[in-house]
Amino acid sequence: EAGVTQFPSHSVIEKGQTVTLRCDPISGHDNLYWYRRVMGKEIKFLLHFVKESKQDESGMPNNRFLAERTGGTYSTLKVQPAELEDSGVYFCASSFSGVSYEQYFGPGTRLTVT
Amino acid sequence: GENVEQHPSTLSVQEGDSAVIKCTYSDSASNYFPWYKQELGKRPQLIIDIRSNVGEKKDQRIAVTLNKTAKHFSLHITETQPEDSAVYFCAAIAGGGADGLTFGKGTHLIIQP
Numbered sequence: 257e258a259g260v261t262q263f264p265s266h267s268v269i270e271k272g273q274t275v276t277l278r279c280d281p282i283s284g285h286d287n288l289y290w291y292r293r294v295m296g297k298e299i300k301f302l303l304h305f306v307k308e309s310k311q312d313e314s315g316m317p318n319n320r321f322l323a324e325r326t327g328g329t330y331s332t333l334k335v336q337p338a339e340l341e342d343s344g345v346y347f348c349a350s351s352f353s354g355v356s357y358e359q360y361f362g363p364g365t366r367l368t369v370t
Numbered sequence: 371g372e373n374v375e376q377h378p379s380t381l382s383v384q385e386g387d388s389a390v391i392k393c394t395y396s397d398s399a400s401n402y403f404p405w406y407k408q409e410l411g412k413r414p415q416l417i418i419d420i421r422s423n424v425g426e427k428k429d430q431r432i433a434v435t436l437n438k439t440a441k442h443f444s445l446h447i448t449e450t451q452p453e454d455s456a457v458y459f460c461a462a463i464a465g466g467g468a469d470g471l472t473f474g475k476g477t478h479l480i481i482q483p
Contacts, residue, residue, distance in 0.1 A: 260413075287468050298374075299414070299459060301470035312470060314371075347414070353468050357402045357421075361413045
């Protein structure tokens with residue numbers, strides 16, 4: 257079974273540019289989460305999709321971040337325009353409701369804003 | 371919302387000794403407590419978890435204990451080995467279990483040969 261995949265693995269952009277991160281969850285997982293880890297700090301929750309619907313987006317920092325989950329499959333996280341403080345590692349995770357609470361993480365996208 | 375505190379931030383132990391990492395949480399409604407291990411450059415991986423109706427769970431050299439009254443839980447690793455070196459994160463979820471995780475700040479565990 258393929259795990260959670262994320263693309264790209266690394267992205268370096270200049271302040272003010274736009275970046276789109278992609279996450280492909282484990283097939284059949286209805287829950288999809290985005291998290292971010294800023295250097296040396298904890299992994300922080302950004303938002304949670306159940307299928308194509310946003311269940312909880314309380315962790316989204318501001319309106320420069322836009323997440324979508326088309327058709328309840330893969331998800332994208334767009335940052336526009338990027339700021340220096342957006343640098344960090346963005347993780348995606350997925351889980352299947354009703355089986356266990358375990359969230360399976362992707363390898364992350366390391367975003368550097370210069 | 372939930373707040374999870376984790377200690378220590380760095381822990382160095384001799385190979386073969388035990389390691390203990392402690393976490394506290396603030397939301398008494400939290401009912402699921404996973405521990406993740408993240409090796410350098412790799413994804414966080416679940417190593418053990420516990421639900422609020424259980425006080426202790428063990429899996430080979432790893433165990434987790436939960437004290438709901440005091441709102442703290444701990445990870446115990448016995449007979450540590452070099453491959454145990456990693457960053458360990460505790461986390462908590464309130465509600466039905468499918469919510470977002472609230473993580474502690476992580477513990478960098480170093481196993482000295």
